[in-house]
Amino acid sequence: MEVLVQQIINGLTLGAIYGLIAVGYTMVFGIIGMVNFAHGDVFMVGGFSALILFLLVTGALGHGAGVIFLAIIVCLVLGMALTGLWNWAIERIAYRPLRGSFRLAPLISAIGMSMVLVNFVQVAQGARNKPIPPMLRDGIKIMERDGFVVTLAYKQIVIFVVTALLLGIFWYVVQKTPLGRAQRACEQDGKMAALLGIDVDRTVSITFVIGAALAAVAGVMYLVYYGVISFSDGFIPGVKAFTAAVLGGIGSLPGAVLGGLIIGMVETLWSAYFSIDYKDVAAFMLLAITLIFLPQGLLGKPEVEKV
Amino acid sequence: MAASRDDKPATLADILRNALFWTGIALGLFCLLIGLKTDQQANEIVLVPRVGLLAGVLLAVFLFTVAGGLWTSHHQARRAAGKANVTGDAIKRIEPFIKPFLIAFVLTFPFIAIGLSGWQGSLKWIDNFGIQILIYVMLGWGLNVVVGLAGLLDLGYVAFYAVGAYSYSLLATQYGLSFWILLPIAGILAAFWGIILGFPVLRLRGDYLAVVTLAFGEIIRLVLINWVDFSNGYAGISSIPRPTFFGIPFTNDEGGFASVFGLEPSGLYYKIFLFYLILGLALITAYVTTRLRRLPIGRAWEALREDEIACRALGINTVTTKLTAFAIGAMFGGFGGSFFAARQGFISPESFTFIESAQILAIVVLGGAGSLYGVVIAAVGIVGGFEILRELDFLKEVFGNDFDPAQYRALIFGLSMVVIMLWKPRGLVSTRDPSVVLKERKAISSELMKEGHG
Numbered sequence: 001m002e003v004l005v006q007q008i009i010n011g012l013t014l015g016a017i018y019g020l021i022a023v024g025y026t027m028v029f030g031i032i033g034m035v036n037f038a039h040g041d042v043f044m045v046g047g048f049s050a051l052i053l054f055l056l057v058t059g060a061l062g063h064g065a066g067v068i069f070l071a072i073i074v075c076l077v078l079g080m081a082l083t084g085l086w087n088w089a090i091e092r093i094a095y096r097p098l099r100g101s102f103r104l105a106p107l108i109s110a111i112g113m114s115m116v117l118v119n120f121v122q123v124a125q126g127a128r129n130k131p132i133p134p135m136l137r138d139g140i141k142i143m144e145r146d147g148f149v150v151t152l153a154y155k156q157i158v159i160f161v162v163t164a165l166l167l168g169i170f171w172y173v174v175q176k177t178p179l180g181r182a183q184r185a186c187e188q189d190g191k192m193a194a195l196l197g198i199d200v201d202r203t204v205s206i207t208f209v210i211g212a213a214l215a216a217v218a219g220v221m222y223l224v225y226y227g228v229i230s231f232s233d234g235f236i237p238g239v240k241a242f243t244a245a246v247l248g249g250i251g252s253l254p255g256a257v258l259g260g261l262i263i264g265m266v267e268t269l270w271s272a273y274f275s276i277d278y279k280d281v282a283a284f285m286l287l288a289i290t291l292i293f294l295p296q297g298l299l300g301k302p303e304v305e306k307v
Numbered sequence: 308m309a310a311s312r313d314d315k316p317a318t319l320a321d322i323l324r325n326a327l328f329w330t331g332i333a334l335g336l337f338c339l340l341i342g343l344k345t346d347q348q349a350n351e352i353v354l355v356p357r358v359g360l361l362a363g364v365l366l367a368v369f370l371f372t373v374a375g376g377l378w379t380s381h382h383q384a385r386r387a388a389g390k391a392n393v394t395g396d397a398i399k400r401i402e403p404f405i406k407p408f409l410i411a412f413v414l415t416f417p418f419i420a421i422g423l424s425g426w427q428g429s430l431k432w433i434d435n436f437g438i439q440i441l442i443y444v445m446l447g448w449g450l451n452v453v454v455g456l457a458g459l460l461d462l463g464y465v466a467f468y469a470v471g472a473y474s475y476s477l478l479a480t481q482y483g484l485s486f487w488i489l490l491p492i493a494g495i496l497a498a499f500w501g502i503i504l505g506f507p508v509l510r511l512r513g514d515y516l517a518v519v520t521l522a523f524g525e526i527i528r529l530v531l532i533n534w535v536d537f538s539n540g541y542a543g544i545s546s547i548p549r550p551t552f553f554g555i556p557f558t559n560d561e562g563g564f565a566s567v568f569g570l571e572p573s574g575l576y577y578k579i580f581l582f583y584l585i586l587g588l589a590l591i592t593a594y595v596t597t598r599l600r601r602l603p604i605g606r607a608w609e610a611l612r613e614d615e616i617a618c619r620a621l622g623i624n625t626v627t628t629k630l631t632a633f634a635i636g637a638m639f640g641g642f643g644g645s646f647f648a649a650r651q652g653f654i655s656p657e658s659f660t661f662i663e664s665a666q667i668l669a670i671v672v673l674g675g676a677g678s679l680y681g682v683v684i685a686a687v688g689i690v691g692g693f694e695i696l697r698e699l700d701f702l703k704e705v706f707g708n709d710f711d712p713a714q715y716r717a718l719i720f721g722l723s724m725v726v727i728m729l730w731k732p733r734g735l736v737s738t739r740d741p742s743v744v745l746k747e748r749k750a751i752s753s754e755l756m757k758e759g760h761g
Binding site: 029037052056082085086089098101107108113120121123124126239243246275277278281285291 | 332335336338339340341343344345346347351352353354458460462507508510511514515517518519521522523525526529530532533661662665668669672714715716717718720721722723724725728729732733
């Protein structure tokens with residue numbers, strides 16, 4: 001029972017990270033109908049930017065508790081901005097000229113971009129794992145029995161709060177602002193939106209920037225949670241977040257978050273009760289099973305084929 | 308890159324403004340990732356500033372965008388002056404001459420190599436260049452069935468390569484069966500896996516299909532790593548037996564290839580044998596795919612690539628069409644895999660990573676999906692290019708001793724994939740002309756038509 005509670009807490013933490021990445025996939029898919037294959041690596045770039053910013057701040061100010069707090073804020077704000085810039089540039093250079101080109105062209109371009117990002121970070125920053133000093137080590141004891149303590153670590157609280165806060169802001173932007181309205185309009189019918197005076201290119205660009213900013217938040221959270229990042233860390237979380245987006249119903253924003261939480265739970269529980277070696281296999285199988293039996297996802301709309 | 312959309316040539320001021328804009332963007336992109344390097348010192352990570360490198364990269368971006376701007380404005384000026392941009396498709400024109408020349412060159416390649424660089428020096432050319440390139444040509448042609456003909460983007464092709472390699476290695480080391488018996492078995496097993504993995508993804512298209520095949524490729528690799536009893540995990544399988552020449556082994560002792568034919572003992576015969584073996588396999592792949600294109604199933608593949616909904620409306624069974632494409636592509640992957648295992652003598656899951664799938668896909672896509680020549684050109688360019696890059700020692704003098712071109716492999720792949728997509732989304736040599744036509748080619752070919760959403 002205690003183990004289960006602890007695993008559920010860990011699973012939700014992981015799920016929050018996947019959910020943040022999945023929102024980027026699902027938004028981009030909703031608006032231009034492509035899988036941004038490089039999105040997982042954009043998340044990795046976000047994590048790396050956070051690593052460097054974190055080292056900059058702690059290097060200048062030391063390792064006090066207040067400094068750590070400040071460093072996380074700096075990582076979040078600047079990391080979101082710089083990662084957003086990365087995704088903006090990627091969309092502008094590699095995807096926008098291919099809009100309306102043949103079907104697979106943007107996807108292949110995205111695969112190329114994904115390789116460029118991974119290899120660029122590998123060459124520029126080295127291939128080794130990059131650890132940061134452990135921080136926010138303590139936590140709150142929730143319950144204890146027979147020597148097994150269930151803890152909610154402070155960093156998990158940080159992750160929950162930041163994720164909830166940012167998803168809340170994001171939800172407000174999409175639902176209540178003119179920008180969000182333009183986005184939803186482009187998603188429903190790009191041509192019609194353009195005819196009604198919405199700058200579709202600009203809306204798509206902003207969508208990419210927002211998606212990347214949320215991925216950067218996930219990158220910061222990943223760094224805070226695991227305390228280590230490497231150039232290849234984008235691939236597996238990327239595929240899992242894509243699974244989350246598909247599971248929740250691609251195109252659906254609450255679906256992406258829900259899917260992320262489910263994937264996080266499945267992965268953690270699988271590691272705890274079955275086999276830690278096969279946890280990635282479990283997530284990938286879940287992707288296949290979803291696509292076979294529930295292709296529209298949990299909260300998605302069924303796809304209508306049109307000629 | 309961001310040239311003004313109207314046809315008016317950009318002025319110099321515009322070009323400079325644009326270049327400065329992109330340099331500013333590059334500053335934002337690279338200030339952390341290039342400007343500061345994370346180095347491990349003792350137990351902690353420290354930051355080392357690299358201002359010089361950052362400035363160099365920014366200067367390169369600036370010069371590149373200026374050059375790009377000047378080039379586009381030059382072209383716009385020419386177009387405005389009414390000079391037609393005549394770029395004939397050179398490859399199509401000389402196509403009839405390529406085939407015999409290419410085949411003759413490849414058939415005599417080992418002897419040309421021996422003649423030019425001597426008995427010892429030719430080893431490198433035959434092994435590193437000849438065999439290596441031909442493996443990728445063969446895999447490219449195999450994947451071409453799935454991607455180029457049927458239009459199904461498969462990112463997990465390396466899974467079938469792995470199935471072929473492990474089938475041969477395990478059956479040969481456990482049961483002592485010969486290469487020639489196991490080659491078809493490996494192909495059949497790979498085809499079988501192609502069907503198994505094809506079934507769940509039948510309803511998926513395009514992007515979904517790509518990610519799911521990628522996931523399957525990873526699942527197979529993860530199982531090979533973790534199921535140690537079956538595959539020996541990371542340690543891999545070693546001392547895989549070599550293929551024999553009609554029962555004659557390639558050894559230097561009595562009864563070996565050299566002594567039977569009364570030749571001087573040398574390791575080169577084995578390499579030459581492997582070269583012709585993979586050449587034969589590649590030519591079989593090419594022959595089978597060109598013949599299949601003319602059969603109803605091949606025509607169904609091409610139709611499927613163009614428009615899946617129309618296919619179904621016309622009564623084509625998309626299930627069998629897709630599954631045969633997967634199975635046949637996988638079968639060639641299996642052949643390639645068992646050849647790879649036999650040639651290396653050692654395999655481990657490390658050989659079957661996603662980057663390998665991406666490399667094969669890059670060869671198919673860059674060369675031009677559906678084109679046999681395109682695959683050859685791309686394989687020679689990519690695989691041969693990297694082998695040559697490794698040979699260039701003067702690069703070390705320019706960039707310092709730590710410079711290892713192999714590090715930049717994925718970067719160059721990725722960039723070339725993006726650039727080719729921007730420049731020629733259909734690949735270098737590509738055609739959407741149907742392989743089979745009724746009586747005559749129509750003036751309006753599918754080349755000019757918009758593509759359906761298959």
